[in-house]
Amino acid sequence: MIVNEQVAVDHGLKKDEYAKICELLKRTPNITELGIFSAMWNEHCSYKSSRLHLKKLPTKGKKVIQGPGENAGVIDIEDNDAIVFKIESHNHPSFIEPYQGAATGVGGIMRDVFTMGARPIANLNSIHFGSPQHKKTKNLLRGVVHGIGGYGNCMGVPTIAGQTSFDSSYNGNILVNAMTLGLVKKDKIFYSKAAGLNKPVIYVGSKTGRDGIHGASMASASFDEKIEEKKPTVQVGDPFTEKLLLEACLELMAGDSIIAIQDMGAAGLTSSSIEMASKGNLGIEINLNKVPCRETKMTPYEIMLSESQERMLIVLENGKEDQAKKIFDKWNLDFSVIGKTTKSKKIELYFDDEKVADIPVDTLVENSPMYDRKWKKAKLPKKNKIKKEDIKHLKIIDVVKKILANPNVCSKEWIWQQYDHTVMGDTVQKPGGDAGVVRVHGTDKAVAASVDSSAVYCWAHPLTGGKQVVCESFRNLISVGAKPIAITNCLNFGSPENDENMGEFVECVQGIGEASEYLKFPVVSGNVSFYNQTKDQGIKPTPTIGGIGLIKDYKNMITMDFKEVDNLVLVIGKTEGHIDQSLFARIILDEKNGPPPEVNLFNEKNNGETLLKLIDNKLIKSVHDVSLGGIITAVAKMCIKGKKGINIKKPKYLINEIEYLFAEDQGRYILEINKKDFKKVADILDKNAVHFDELGTISENELYINDKTKVTIDELSTSNKSWLTKYMSK
Amino acid sequence: MKSSVITFPGSNCDRDMDVALKKFGFKNKMVWHADAELPKSDIVVLPGGFSYGDYLRCGSMASKSKIMQSVINFANSGGMVMGICNGFQILVETGLVPGVLLRNKYLEFICKNVFVKINDKKNKYFKNVNNEVLELHIAHNEGNYFCTNDQLKEIEDNNQIAINYCDENGKIEDKFNPNGSIKNIAGIFNKEKNVLGMMPHPERMIDRSLSGEDGSLFFKNLINNLK
Numbered sequence: 001m002i003v004n005e006q007v008a009v010d011h012g013l014k015k016d017e018y019a020k021i022c023e024l025l026k027r028t029p030n031i032t033e034l035g036i037f038s039a040m041w042n043e044h045c046s047y048k049s050s051r052l053h054l055k056k057l058p059t060k061g062k063k064v065i066q067g068p069g070e071n072a073g074v075i076d077i078e079d080n081d082a083i084v085f086k087i088e089s090h091n092h093p094s095f096i097e098p099y100q101g102a103a104t105g106v107g108g109i110m111r112d113v114f115t116m117g118a119r120p121i122a123n124l125n126s127i128h129f130g131s132p133q134h135k136k137t138k139n140l141l142r143g144v145v146h147g148i149g150g151y152g153n154c155m156g157v158p159t160i161a162g163q164t165s166f167d168s169s170y171n172g173n174i175l176v177n178a179m180t181l182g183l184v185k186k187d188k189i190f191y192s193k194a195a196g197l198n199k200p201v202i203y204v205g206s207k208t209g210r211d212g213i214h215g216a217s218m219a220s221a222s223f224d225e226k227i228e229e230k231k232p233t234v235q236v237g238d239p240f241t242e243k244l245l246l247e248a249c250l251e252l253m254a255g256d257s258i259i260a261i262q263d264m265g266a267a268g269l270t271s272s273s274i275e276m277a278s279k280g281n282l283g284i285e286i287n288l289n290k291v292p293c294r295e296t297k298m299t300p301y302e303i304m305l306s307e308s309q310e311r312m313l314i315v316l317e318n319g320k321e322d323q324a325k326k327i328f329d330k331w332n333l334d335f336s337v338i339g340k341t342t343k344s345k346k347i348e349l350y351f352d353d354e355k356v357a358d359i360p361v362d363t364l365v366e367n368s369p370m371y372d373r374k375w376k377k378a379k380l381p382k383k384n385k386i387k388k389e390d391i392k393h394l395k396i397i398d399v400v401k402k403i404l405a406n407p408n409v410c411s412k413e414w415i416w417q418q419y420d421h422t423v424m425g426d427t428v429q430k431p432g433g434d435a436g437v438v439r440v441h442g443t444d445k446a447v448a449a450s451v452d453s454s455a456v457y458c459w460a461h462p463l464t465g466g467k468q469v470v471c472e473s474f475r476n477l478i479s480v481g482a483k484p485i486a487i488t489n490c491l492n493f494g495s496p497e498n499d500e501n502m503g504e505f506v507e508c509v510q511g512i513g514e515a516s517e518y519l520k521f522p523v524v525s526g527n528v529s530f531y532n533q534t535k536d537q538g539i540k541p542t543p544t545i546g547g548i549g550l551i552k553d554y555k556n557m558i559t560m561d562f563k564e565v566d567n568l569v570l571v572i573g574k575t576e577g578h579i580d581q582s583l584f585a586r587i588i589l590d591e592k593n594g595p596p597p598e599v600n601l602f603n604e605k606n607n608g609e610t611l612l613k614l615i616d617n618k619l620i621k622s623v624h625d626v627s628l629g630g631i632i633t634a635v636a637k638m639c640i641k642g643k644k645g646i647n648i649k650k651p652k653y654l655i656n657e658i659e660y661l662f663a664e665d666q667g668r669y670i671l672e673i674n675k676k677d678f679k680k681v682a683d684i685l686d687k688n689a690v691h692f693d694e695l696g697t698i699s700e701n702e703l704y705i706n707d708k709t710k711v712t713i714d715e716l717s718t719s720n721k722s723w724l725t726k727y728m729s730k
Numbered sequence: 731m732k733s734s735v736i737t738f739p740g741s742n743c744d745r746d747m748d749v750a751l752k753k754f755g756f757k758n759k760m761v762w763h764a765d766a767e768l769p770k771s772d773i774v775v776l777p778g779g780f781s782y783g784d785y786l787r788c789g790s791m792a793s794k795s796k797i798m799q800s801v802i803n804f805a806n807s808g809g810m811v812m813g814i815c816n817g818f819q820i821l822v823e824t825g826l827v828p829g830v831l832l833r834n835k836y837l838e839f840i841c842k843n844v845f846v847k848i849n850d851k852k853n854k855y856f857k858n859v860n861n862e863v864l865e866l867h868i869a870h871n872e873g874n875y876f877c878t879n880d881q882l883k884e885i886e887d888n889n890q891i892a893i894n895y896c897d898e899n900g901k902i903e904d905k906f907n908p909n910g911s912i913k914n915i916a917g918i919f920n921k922e923k924n925v926l927g928m929m930p931h932p933e934r935m936i937d938r939s940l941s942g943e944d945g946s947l948f949f950k951n952l953i954n955n956l957k
Contacts, residue, residue, distance in 0.1 A: 149839050153869070154780040156742020240740050240783025332739065418839045420869045422931075423778075425746040428939045439939075554939060 001031045011038035011214075017369055024363040032300045032349065032357045037364065039214075039267035039305055040274060043530050046368040049496035050528045053506055057513045061522040063485050065186065071112040071263065072182075073524025074189060075486045077550050081440055082186045083447055084118035087126075087179035087490040087546040089529035093234040094176040098143025102127075103151040103237040104309055105178040110155060111263040114246050115312065117190040117253045118182025121424060122438045123152045125178050126163040126451040126490070126544045130171030132407050132727060137166070140174050142728065147237075148178070149418045154239035155246070158427050159419035160436025163451050163544075166407040169459075172534030177490040179546040181449055183440060190253060192262040194280030194315045194341050199259055201273070201284060201339040202321070204328050205245045205311035208269070209294035211235050212307025222495060222533045241310040241333070248331040249312065257320035264311040270304045272313040273339075274347055278365040280315075283344035288351040292334040300351040315341060375502035378462050384580050384594045391658050394588065396632075397711045399662070401719040403583055403629045404636055410723040428554050432641075434479035434625060435547075439554050446554035448482035450547050455540035457596035460581045462504045462541055466511020467599040471666060473547030474519050475625040478608045479669060481558040481615045482549030487516060489526040489545050494538020496530045504541035505530075512543060518601040519608075521547070558615060560624040562642030567621055567698045568675050569646060571631055573607050573668030574691040577659030583629045584662035603667040610688040611669055617684070619677045626668040632661040634670050635695070636703065640717045645699040650706055657706070672698065731756050731956050734771040736801065738763045738792045743778035743815065743931065750933035751775070754949035761797060768800040772956050773810040776801070776817030778869070778931060788831065788872045789819030798824060810854060810956070811925045815870055818917070818927035827920050827927045828885060829877035834870070835910025841869040843941055844908055846893040846916045846930060847900045853923035854955045855892065855948075863900045864893075864944040866930035868908060868916075873929040875911035875918070885918060892917035892926055 001007070008018035011034060021037050022028055029037060043049060059067035065082055066074035072086035090105025110120045127144055130137045141164075152159050157180070212235035252258060260280065262272040269291070277284045288300050294308070316324055321337060328335035342348070347364070349357040403409055416431035428446055429437035435450035452472040458465025470487065477484045489512060494501035516523055532539045551557050562569075579585050580594025614620050622642070626634045632648075639646055650660050673681050685692050704710045733756040737744045744760065751758040759769050768774065782791035792798070798820075805811040805826050813821035821827045834840060847863050848856050877885065885891060894914040896902045907914045909929075917928025935945030 146838075153839055153841075153871075154740070154742075154783065156779060238783070240780060240785065243740055243742065243780070417842050420839070420841045422841060422867055422869060422934045422941055423742060423746065425749060425934055425936070425940065427941075430941075 003028055003031055003034050008034060011035065012042055013038050017041060024367055025359065032304060033359055035301045035305050036270050036357060036359060039270045040364040041368050045267050045271055047528055048369045049371050049373050049530060050505065051370050052372055053509045057509065057523045058517040059522050059524060061486065061520060064522055064524055067524045068526060070191060071115045073486065073488055074116065075524060075548065076186065077440065077445060077447065080186045082184050082189065083548060084113050084116045084182040084184055085180065085488055085546065085548055086112050086525040087177055087488045087544060088112065088527045089490050089492060090176045090178060091173065091492060091529050091532055094144055095174050097234040098140045099147040099150065100234050100236050102144040102147030102176050104235045105176050106148050106151040107237045107239060107242050107309055108265050109178045109180045110157065110242065111265065113180045113182035114249055115190065115261055115263045116184065117188050118184035119250060120157045120180050120182045122181045122436060122449060123157050123159045123178065124161045124436065124449055124451045124546060125159065126453055128165045128167065128170050128175040128542060130166065130174065131168040132166050134171045138728065144176055145415050145418055151237055151239045153420040155243050156423050158421045158423050158438065159416065160421055160427055160438060161431050161450055162416065163453065164412050164415060167455060167540060169540040172537065173532040173539050175492050175532065175542060177544045179451055179488065181447060181548065188253065190258060190261050192260050192276055192279055194260045194276040194282050196259060197341055197343055199318060199341045200316045200321055200337045201286065201341065202314040202316055202324065203291055203311065203336045203338045204314060205333055206238060206241050206308055207292040207294040207334055208298065208303055208306045209308045210298065210302055210306060213302060213305045222531045222535065235307045235309050237309050244331040244333055245310050245312065248328050248333055251327050252324055257317050257324055258314055259317060260315040262313050264313060266307065268305060268307050274361060274364050276313065276315060277347060277361045281345065283342035283346045283348065283361065284339055285342050285348045286339035288349055290336050290338040292336055300349060300356040373496050373502045374499045375506045376499045378503055378507060380461050381593055381595045384591055386579055390589055396705060396709050399588055400632055400636055401716065402587065403633050404716060404720040405723045406583060406587060407723060409583065409629055409633060411721045412724060413721065414724045414728055428557060429480060429559060433560055434476040435482065437480055437551065437557055444553045446551040446557060448477050448480045448549040448551060450476035451544055452476060453542050453544040455542040456581055458504065458508055458543065459540040460594065460596045462507035463511045464596050464599055466508035466543060467515040468596065468666060469543055469545045470512050470515035470519065470521060471599055471604045472627060473545040474521055474604060474608055475669065477547050477549035478611055479558065479560065479623045479625045481556055482551045483612060484519065484521050484547055484549045486522050486524045487545050487547045489523055489543055491526065491528045492532050492539065492542040492544065493530050494533040498538065501538045508541050508543045515601060519605055556615065558620060558623050560622055560638050560641055562638045562644040562672055562698050563621045565644060565698050565700060566675065567672050568678055569695045569698060570671050570673065570692050571668055571695050572611065572671065572685065572690055572692045573603065574665065575631065575660055575663055575668065576665050577655035577663045578665045579659060579663055582662060582664040597664050597666050599666050606688060607667050607669065607690050610685060610690045614681060614684055619673055619681050621672040621674065623669055623671045626670060628664065630662040630664055631670065636716050638670060639703055639713045640720055643701065643713060645702040645713055646696050647699055647704045648696040648706065651693040731772045731953050732770060733758045733773045733775060734761045734769055735775045735777055736761050736763060736797055738781035738795060740781045740783055741777050741779035743933065746933045747775055747777045750936050750945065750949055753936060755953050763795040763797050765797050766800065768797065768804055773812060774801055774804060776813040776820050778815030778817060781816055781820065789816060789823040792820045793823035802826065805925050808922065808924055813927040814931055815929055818929055819872060821925065821927040826925045827918050828881050829875055829918065831872050832874040832876050833872050834874050839871040840908050844868050844930065845896050845898050847896040847902060848893055849891045850889050853919060855926050855952060857955050859947060859951050861947065863896060863898065864948065865942050866932060866944060867934045867941045868930050870929055873909045873911065875915040877912060882912065888921050890919045890921065891915055892919050892928060
C-alpha cells in the first residue's frame with residue numbers, strides 16, 4: 001500500500017503531523033511505520049493535548065515511591081510493603097461492546113499493576129451511564145456490570161468499592177473507569193526501563209490476533225452514527241489466560257532474571273516495545289515471524305497494532321531463557337524470544353527476512369506532538385435565591401424518600417452483588433460504605449480505597465469541581481478511619497479541540513492540583529480520556545479520583561452504620577445552606593444553574609485531620625461524610641445501614657430547615673459518639689477550631705425531625721433499595 | 731491432621747482455603763493438578779475458582795485432569811473429599827456426587843451471605859456442630875443445583891442432602907433460595923458421606939472482621955471429627 005497524506009489522515013493523523021513524520025524520517029514512511037506513528041501519536045498514547053497541563057500536578061511526597069510515568073504509581077505503606085495502583089478508562093470500547101469493553105478495561109488495569117511485580121488485591125470501578133430513560137442505558141449497564149464481574153471474579157480479585165451515576169450527558173458516551181490496587185515488597189518492584197545490550201526480548205501470554213487493531217486510535221476520536229462499525233476495534237478478554245499470566249509472571253519475578261517488563265495494553269506490541277526502548281535509551285530489534293499468532297497470514301502492520309489482551313513483553317538477563325520458559329510452559333502460555341536490545345536507539349522490525357520498519361525511537365516519543373490547545377476560562381455562575389413559594393408546599397419526608405430513590409443516590413447492591421467482593425479473604429469493608437477496605441494479608445494493616453467524581457460540580461465550575469473531587473476522596477478515606485496517602489486520576493472529557501471542553505480540562509486539572517497539593521495527597525498515576533463526545537456533544541467534565549489510605553490496625557476501622565440507641569450524633573463542618581447544584585436543587589426545584597458549593601481547603605484538611613484524631617482516640621462509633629443530598633441523606637443512609645432511628649433537631653441557625661438538611665456544603669461529616677464522651681470530643685473539636693452541631697440522638701426504628709415529622713427506617717430503606725432492582729428487572 | 735488442596739489452572743480460592751485449614755490446625759499441602767500422586771491426606775479439598783476458565787461446562791475440564799484420578803480413587807476408598815463452589819462443580823462432573831449445577835436462576839453472579847440449615851449431622855463434616863443454621867457466604871454464577879426426580883428420590887432416601895438455603899431461623903422456603911436450586915440444596919454428600927460438595931465458602935467466614943465466623947465453627951468441628 002502506498003502511503004500518502006490521505007492514508008495518514010485516514011489513520012487519524014493531522015496533515016501537519018504527517019508532514020512532521022516525513023521530516024523526522026527524512027522519507028515517506030511505509031504502511032507499517034505509518035501505523036506505528038498513528039498509534040504512538042494519537043491522543044490516547046501521546047497525551048499530546050494534556051501533557052502540558054498534567055506536568056503541573058503535584059506528584060511527589062514522602063510516601064511516593066513511584067509517580068506518573070510507569071505502568072502504575074507506587075506508595076510506601078511501611079514494613080517494606082508498598083501499594084501499586086492506578087485507574088484507567090475504557091470508555092469508547094464499552095459503549096460499542098459493553099461486556100468486552102468493560103471486561104478488558106478491568107483486565108488491562110490489573111496487568112498494569114502486576115507488571116510491576118504486585119499481586120492485585122482489590123478492584124474498584126467508576127461507571128457512568130446516560131439517563132435511565134434512554135433506550136440504551138439498561139443494556140449498557142447490564143453489559144458493563146457483567147463484563148466487570150466476568151473478568152474480576154474469574155481473576156479472583158475482590159471488587160471492593162465503586163461508583164455509578166446516570167446523567168443524560170453520557171447518553172452517547174458512557175464512562176467505564178477501572179482501578180486496581182496491588183501489593184508488593186518495596187525491594188521487589190519491577191519497572192519498564194530496558195537496560196543492557198543484546199538482551200533477549202521475550203513475548204509471553206496469549207497469541208496475537210486481529211482484535212483491537214487501532215483500538216487506541218478509536219479511543220482518540222469522537223463518535224458518529226457509524227459507531228457500530230467500530231466493533232472489530234474492541235478487544236476480547238480472556239480472564240482465565242490473564243490469571244495464568246499473573247501466576248506465571250509472579251513466579252518468574254520471584255527470581256532475578258527480569259531486567260524490564262511491560263504489558264501490552266493500548267497499541268499493543270508497538271507501545272510496549274517503544275516504551276521499554278525509550279526509557280532505557282536503547283534500540284530494539286524484533287523478528288515479527290517469532291510473534292505467536294492466533295490467525296494465519298497476519299501482516300507486520302496487524303501484528304504491531306493488534307490489541308489482543310493478556311500479553312507481556314519482557315527483557316531478560318542473558319542465559320535465563322530456559323529457566324523462564326519452564327515457568328510459562330507450566331502455565332501453558334506462549335513464550336517466544338522475539339528480539340533483542342540494541343544500541344541503535346531505533347525500533348527495527350523484520351518479517352520474512354525483510355526489514356519492514358526502521359524508526360528512531362525518539363521520533364515516536366520525545367518528538368511526538370505536544371499542543372498548547374486554546375481553552376476558555378469558565379465564569380463562576382451567579383447564585384440563585386430559593387423562593388419561599390417553591391418550597392413551602394414540600395413535605396420533607398417525601399423529599400427525603402425521593403432523594404434516596406434517586407438513581408445517583410440509591411443503593412447499588414444490584415451491581416456489587418454481582419462482583420465477588422470477598423475472595424482473598426481480606427475484605428473488611430465491603431461495597432456500600434464510604435470506602436472499601438482490604439487487609440494487607442497476614443498483617444494488622446489495612447488499605448482503604450475509594451473512587452469519586454462529581455461531574456455536575458465540575459460542569460458548573462471546573463476549578464471548584466476539580467478541587468471538590470479530591471476533597472471528597474480525602475473525606476471518604478477518613479470516614480473509614482484511614483490516613484489518606486495518594487491518588488490516581490482518570491480524566492474523562494470531551495474534545496480537546498473544542499476550547500470550552502479544553503477549558504474544563506485545564507481548570508479541573510488546576511483544581512485537582514491545588515487540592516492535592518494542599519492536602520498532601522499527591523497524584524501518582526492516571527490516565528486521560530478525551531473525545532468522550534458524539535458529534536458536537538461532549539460529556540460533562542468527569543475527572544474521577546481514586547484515593548488510597550492506610551489504616552494501621554484494621555480493628556480500628558470505622559463503618560457508617562449507626563451502632564447504638566441513645567448515642568449522640570454530631571455534624572462537623574459548618575452548614576452554610578448552599579443549595580445551588582445540589583441534588584435538591586436539581587430534582588426538587590428543577591434548577592440546573594448556579595455555582596457548586598465552595599471548597600475551603602483549610603477546613604477540609606483541618607476537619608478531616610481532627611476527625612482522624614478522634615478516631616485514633618477511639619471516640620467515634622460511626623462516620624459518614626456529607627455529600628449528595630446533604631445532611632439528611634447522609635443520616636438516612638446511616639439509619640438504613642444500622643437499622644436504627646434518630647431524633648433530629650435543627651440547630652438554631654439563620655438558615656431554614658430545608659437549607660440545613662439538603663445543602664451540599666463541603667468539608668462535613670456525620671459522626672456517632674457515646675454520650676459520655678461528648679465533653680472529650682467537644683474539647684478536641686473546639687481546640688482545633690472545628691465547627692460542629694449537635695444533630696440528635698439515635699433511637700429505635702424511626703427518623704424524627706424536630707419532633708413533628710417522622711418516617712420509619714423500613715420505609716426509607718425500601719425507597720433506597722428498590723429503584724435499581726426494579727429498573728433492571730423491567 | 732493432614733490436608734491437601736488441589737490447585738487447578740484458574741483456581742482462585744486455593745490460597746484462602748490453605749489459610750483457613752492452617753488456621754484451624756491442619757498441616758496443609760498445595761497439590762498441582764498435573765501431579766499424579768496425592769500426598770498422604772486425611773482430607774482433600776477442591777477449592778473454588780474458575781478452573782480452565784470454566785469455558786466448557788464448569789468443572790468439566792478439571793474433572794479430567796491428572797490428579798483427579800487419584801482423588802477419585804481416594805474418595806472411592808473412603809477418603810474425605812470436599813469440593814467448595816468450583817470444587818463442587820468438579821465433583822458433580824466426576825460423578826462422585828449426583829446431579830448438576832446450572833446457571834443461577836436470574837442469570838447473574840451472586841456474592842452475598844446466606845443462611846443454610848444443616849440437614850444431616852451423621853457424618854464427619856457436621857457431626858457435633860451445635861448450630862442448626864450456619865451463616866455462610868456464596869459467590870457463584872452456576873450454583874443452581876439440579877437432578878432428575880429419580881436421583882432426587884435416591885438422594886432423599888439416603889439422606890444425602892447436606893445443607894439447604896434457609897432464613898436465619900432455619901425456615902427453608904423458595905424466597906431464601908438465591909439461585910434456583912432444587913429443594914434449596916446448597917450442598918450434598920455421596921452415599922457414604924465421605925464426599926461433600928457445597929456452594930458456600932466456609933473459608934471466607936473465619937474471622938469476625940470478615941463476613942462472619944460460622945466458617946470457623948465448621949473448620950474447628952471438622953478437625954475434631956477427623957481426629
